Amino acid sequence: NTAKNSVPHTFNAPLREGKGSVYEGGVRVPMMVYWPGKTEAGMRINTPVTPPDFYPSICEMAGVENPETVQKLDGKxxxxxxxxxxxxxxxxxEKGKIRNQKEANAFV
Structure with a gap:
């Protein structure tokens, strides 16, 4: 959390804040996917995915239709x-507060 009108400890322009922050600049990073015969070269997607999305994605890529888990999967x-x-x-x-942050955004 930074004081009003101060520079954050890290910065990810043009996004707000940086590493360690729950604002977009702290959690939004590029991802590259290479899947021969499945993905198109040069395709650019601006839709965010979250870490919980990786497990169901990898299961689908591997042909596992309904992976057995102890609890409901949060990812898509x-x-x-x-x-x-x-x-x-x-x-x-969802919007909420985490520690001293003003607000946090999360996919549910």
Whole structure:
């Protein structure tokens, strides 16, 4: 958390804040996907995915239809997103407070 009108300890222009922050500059990073025969070269997607999306995506890529888990999976597979540009179905965006941060955004 930074004092008003001060420079954050890291900065990720043009996004707000930087590493260690729950604002977009602290959590938004580029990702590259290479899947021969499935992904299109030069495809650019601006849809965010989150770490919980990786497990269901890798399971789908491996042909595992219903992976057995102890609890409900929070993530959504991003396979269709990277293969044909379909939207990633996220249910909602939640806002809340974490420690001294003013607010946090999270996919639910």
């Amino acid at each position: 597979s991003f396979v269709k997103l990277v293969t044909d540009g379909s939207r990633l179905a996220k249910e909602a965006v």
